[in-house]
Amino acid sequence: ASPWFTLADQFCPAAWPLPATGGCCSGADRCESSGTTSDRSKQRLAGFSRQTYSNATKVAINSWLAELVRGSRASSADSIWSLLLETHELQTLSALRAAGVHAANDSTIVPNPSGEESAAIRQAAPGICAVPCTSHELLAAWLTTGKDVAPELKAFRSRCPGFDFVWLDYCGTLGSSPGRRRQADLRSLFTGSLLRPRCVLAVTVSERGAARLYRGELADGLVLCVRAAAREVQQQVALLGIAEYKAPTPMVLAAFVVDAEAAALAACKPVAEGLSFVPGDHWCVGRGLAAGLETPLARALRFAAGAFATAAGRGASALALESVKLLPVTQALEACGCTVLSSLPDQLEAEVAAAIHGRAIGVLSGAALLDYLQQLARRPQEIFAAAWLGYDGGRACTSTQLHSCSDWSHLNELLGLRLLSTDALLAVTVAYVSTAEVWLGSAVDWTLAGLRHACSRHGYHVAAASVMKFTANNSRLAVFLRLGQGPRKLEAGVLPPALLNQPGFEEAAGASMEFHSSWDEARVKTPSAEGRRLRQLLPALRQLLA
Structure with missing residues (x-):
């Protein structure tokens, strides 16, 4: 029998909470990065023609969706009810009408957080319900029965029997902190019974700020997220197709039809230069993995996990707090005959992991993880010879957060409850921002010092x-x-220098992999680019403080 244990039996899937967005463990607790634009991103944007995207890909996408809506309607006489994320150009609304769809202004609602843009939308389409808020705020207010709902939204809600077309044209991922609000939007549409039978639901997400593990990963998460939201209320959604394009960030659009068969709409597909399309009946989760299209990051994580499992030794009892759906640590430990207790920090990551690997995995983060560690401490037999704490799947740490890693609550709970043997193997993975290092290697120095302090605090x-x-x-x-x-x-080092010659290192080197069998904390420190920048700012700061 496979030595596989999950936390699924400890927590009912329907009750799995969304990961907390702050204050659980540390800044390393798997939250979203800041979203600032790097110099490299600005250079890419400078060479990108917005007009090219607008005149080709956007037109093709709008036309495809309009044809889907037209084909889904039993009668073209009645106006459809639409929820659209639009600008004052109203390209989607124009495409619907060009396709012969009766889409009246007064049966269309458009949330837009810009008050100026909302006013321009109302001016361009008199009678349209343009609400100056985000889609998250709109749907939350829609499902609220209190008196704080805006009058225009309350009036539209009282007339709307549900939507025939919804296009949530997002510009971000589903796995970040804002991404969890996007997931909540989808759940609200289904739990609020806002989607009528034969409704066409389109959702766009982007890779902006995401660390991709394999080709098709974003589409996998999007499709399974929508299916999970529908399954929660016993509704059916049929995937009509997935379009991928650049605008300039890689984008993924998935279209579904609610409580209807997709066969009648399957002939429609968008066509544009630089746009790829997969029909709904051809899609399957993990296509990129099956084709061997892993990114250097995925290979680097697998290589690190393999080295960890080898050092742990055969038959060890291990705890793996995974950060990504590929479960590289769990798989590597199982291959070494270890008994593994695994979890992921996010429900959507667990959905995709279950579909890829064919087995359930529990979801734990924040307070739920602390509670579970306390449960384990009540079982005398639960002492781990190896533990992997994956903090690299979310928000990248700043220098301040790296300095405070000795206070991370999950780490301290694990040590304080004596869940590790005295000679255990412990691995901690962290992502950090480019400004976190003031000298080369300072991120490692600070993390290592914090881990040593935390261990010493609890007698390790x-x-x-x-x-x-x-x-x-x-x-x-x-x-x-x-x-x-x-x-x-x-x-001394934990991992041997010969690891550089092991199979897989060259592939992992595609992610600029560096390996240090031992770490020299007493080396001469060399300023990083951020350190040099701060040194240049020092005279000005002195003048300001004088």
């Missing part, structure tokens, strides 16, 4: 350490610690 000692560094959307590090008896100077 660090005997050896190794480090891996690699880069995806953010810089990342993995610190491997071997615990031991009594404090000592770190001279």
